Amino acid sequence: MKAMKILVESEKTKIKLFVPLWLMKSKLLIKWIGGKDKSGSFAKIAKNRELIRKIYTELKKHKGLVLVDVISKDAVVKIVI
Amino acid sequence: MNIGEKIAALRKQNNMTQEELANHLSVTPQAVSKWENGITSPDISLLGAIASLFHITTDELLGLQAPRAYAAADNDVSNLMLKVRVISVDGDRVNVNIPLSIATFMLESGTKLDFGNEKMKDIDWATITQAVSKGLRGKIVDVTSADGDLVEIIVE
Numbered sequence: 259m260k261a262m263k264i265l266v267e268s269e270k271t272k273i274k275l276f277v278p279l280w281l282m283k284s285k286l287l288i289k290w291i292g293g294k295d296k297s298g299s300f301a302k303i304a305k306n307r308e309l310i311r312k313i314y315t316e317l318k319k320h321k322g323l324v325l326v327d328v329i330s331k332d333a334v335v336k337i338v339i
Numbered sequence: 340m341n342i343g344e345k346i347a348a349l350r351k352q353n354n355m356t357q358e359e360l361a362n363h364l365s366v367t368p369q370a371v372s373k374w375e376n377g378i379t380s381p382d383i384s385l386l387g388a389i390a391s392l393f394h395i396t397t398d399e400l401l402g403l404q405a406p407r408a409y410a411a412a413d414n415d416v417s418n419l420m421l422k423v424r425v426i427s428v429d430g431d432r433v434n435v436n437i438p439l440s441i442a443t444f445m446l447e448s449g450t451k452l453d454f455g456n457e458k459m460k461d462i463d464w465a466t467i468t469q470a471v472s473k474g475l476r477g478k479i480v481d482v483t484s485a486d487g488d489l490v491e492i493i494v495e
Contacts, residue, residue: 302450312444320438327434 260318260339262325268333279339283314345400347375349393352476364388410474419471419494428487439494443468467492 262282264275289304303309317323317339326337350360350371357375361368364385373379381389390400398404421442425433442452442464452464467479471494480492 303445303448306448306450309444309448309450313441316438316441316444323438324434324436328432330431331429 260321262317263336263338265336266333267335271333279314279317282317283310341377342380342401343374343377345402346371346381346389349395350375353393360392363392409477419476421471422491422493422495424489424491424493426489439468439471462490462492 260279262275262277262279264273264277266273303313317325320339323339324336325339326335328335346360350357357371358368361371364371366385370379370381374381386397386400390397393400394409396404417440419439421435421437421439423433423435423437425431437452445452446464446468451460452462462480470479476494478491478493480490482490484490
């Protein structure tokens, strides 16, 4: 099963998520992202079902890909497929 | 990408067969095949010749340095990766590796590719993807802003 490993670390938070890739197509997750990020680019992506489907199909082909790796003063964010 | 995959990619970009590459390097085609399939690696004494043949540095060949921008012979973008690196003076580091196909889908649907980063808001993504579709590869953007922030965009 392909999954997205998400790590978010800040001074007060440490989140490690293991999200099955198929979950990104679920309406619940899309609704949740839309609610959290009302005006941002993630919400725009989440609203576009066709785009989500295309992203999902492509990401499935890239096991081990480090999609995002951000290190700032306040937090570390890493997303790996 | 390991050195074998790199050699295979460079060979194909230069429309060269394994046999032709082997002749240039005075090795057997079987040796080239083994490099490309990850069974063996080229001898260290051949690295200079391979790099020189493809007009890159040995650092670029070994993946220690992103290749300079170059025009690829084939326009197939399906296996390309868009790599964005931002290093700001205040110590923030952003690395985004996104399959080019996804970047294209996002742009076509009107989604911005700034990944929430202020320093990437002014990048003309439409022009970049257009240039990539016409064969531009390697480090296609390498900008240091007046503030000292570094932005690199690599397609490979």
